[in-house]
Amino acid sequence: MKLVKSCIAMTICTLISTTSFAAEQDAVKSKEVTAKAVNEFYGKLNISIQSSDEDGEKFNDLKSNASRVGVKGKYHLDSGLTAIYQLEWQVNVGDDSKDSLTARNQWIGLRGDFGEITAGVSDTTLKVSQGKFDLFNDYEGDLKHLFIGENRETNSITYKSPTYKKLQFLASYIISDEPEQSDPYSIGVYFGDLNLKKTNFFLSAAHDENMPVKFVGVNSSGATNTLSESLANTRVTGMYKFGDIRLGAMLVDTEVLDLGKSETGYAVNASYNIGSKIVAKLQFQEFAGADSISVGADYKLGKETKVYAWYTDREGDEVIGANDFTYTLAEAGKYFAIGMEQKF
Template identity: 30%
Template sequence: MKKKLIALAVTGALMTPMLAQAAPTVYGKVHLSYGNVEDGTAGGNDNWQLRSHASRVGVKGDRDLGNGLSAIYKFEWQVDYEQGTDAGFDRRNMYAGLKGGWGEVRFGRHDTPLKMAQGKFDQFGDTDADLKNAGDEDGENRLDNVLAYLGKSGNIKYAIALIPGEGDGTTAGDGPADSISASIAYESGPLYVALAQDSYDDTGAVAGSENSITRVVGTYKMGNMQLGLLYQTGVEGVSPSTDEEDWLGLSFSTKFGGKNKFKAQYITTEDNQASAVESTLMAIGVDHKFDKKTSGYLMYSNLDEEQGGATITDDTFLGAGLVLKF
């Protein structure tokens, strides 16, 4: 009997890593809010809404190939309980690749390095006050056909993504890298600093253009507080030079009472058109963490856009949200 138990134990010990390697990880997040949504412009809406904010489900895993090399994969979908387009599903990051001591290579649909460079600056991600809602040339892109490399050396992280247009050279480009996104970041202790740039080659949409957008971001932690600064300038995609925007963003958070966090954020943008469009996105809120995977929040946000002294956008949100991860 003892011999059988020993044999069973040895077999189980040998099989456990094999099963763990083969079994993918299923994960997700449900993010819902309820509150007053108001469009303050003439003829705008003013109502109460229950909404989903980038709720998602995904599967990820890796497979040991030996000699320090692993195959990796991740497939993630955004889920809309209101059953919008695509029967309530939309694609998020979806890729496969290889990982080793030299870094990672990923192929598929992926966030650009410039998007990832924001780090933990954005205190209101996936809400009305998300960084991506601040201006037209936002840089917050998740693209198809991405060939990405992510590496690290000490406290320095770097990434580069090549995105072919896969077109005929007239409408979408036909080169190996019609768009390029690259970033380099330094993180040590409380300090995080990153520099990133997206470059867009001319694909026929705007004759003779080759545009780029540059982002500089930093965060610094002091005890329970964090300060964030973001500067961004340029044109996203192949667009007229008059679409160029300058951004300046500030974020702040402080923890209190063990499970609570007060946060505030302010982002202003201005383009260089003859009649410039100026926008301001500001928000304040309080988060409460129930446990490691469940949190709730109260927040207020306002997006104000003006052109030639006239208001063209005045959107506000006041409400509460719940975030559950699994």
């Protein structure tokens, strides 16, 4: 009987040991696979009900606010390099057509001790240089509605240097498909963390040269004209966070040659965390004699979920160019919205 019990005990121990060893081996293999390839599916839905007043015309609309979906990842190579990629699309849930997807950042590249280099469709260095400055990004208070130069370019080659003592250099080179146009480029230097997570400050300076831009003009007879021009643009951005308060300031200098127009502008903003769930926001922007003020608040329902409300009052900006064509650089209007954002 004792022999039978001993055999049973030994069998159980052997099974446990074998199962444990197999589990450890599976875990090791899983870690090796994870180390070799990391892929992430992500996105966000940001839907709002918006009331607009433009030129005395009032209307309501359901806005998608640059909702997006994408996949990104990295593959660790035997050479010590890492292959990286991103494919992202904007989703317009308010569009009933079949073309509700539009391309956003889509690129492939390599990362190593030298830094990171990518090729494809990318935000320019100047656009990225704002970090998380814009408190009303993707809404009517977005900086792009007054400032010129928020570009995402195709045929783009982007380089990011390694970070050294919180300092990083970035550059974008765009291969122009216009034979007579000089290739655009965008360069910048960053100091601190653009997400304000690793540091409580962020400073950046960036410059665009030969960046393409288009304006649509109308003259007194009703004729229209599209002006294609190269842009020279310089931007300096600063943010600082202390406690529950975050402050930011931005200066811009923009030159549009064909319009004979060189303008400066600025933006300032502040946000305040009220407890752990509410963020109050205020942003003012001025450019070429026009200005925009936005106020709003976010309420967190969860880590990846929030509801919000905001109001924007924006003055327009028009320029008269050759042959008395009036080019609208920014539309005037008053806007109010309430909405919800869900990240995944």
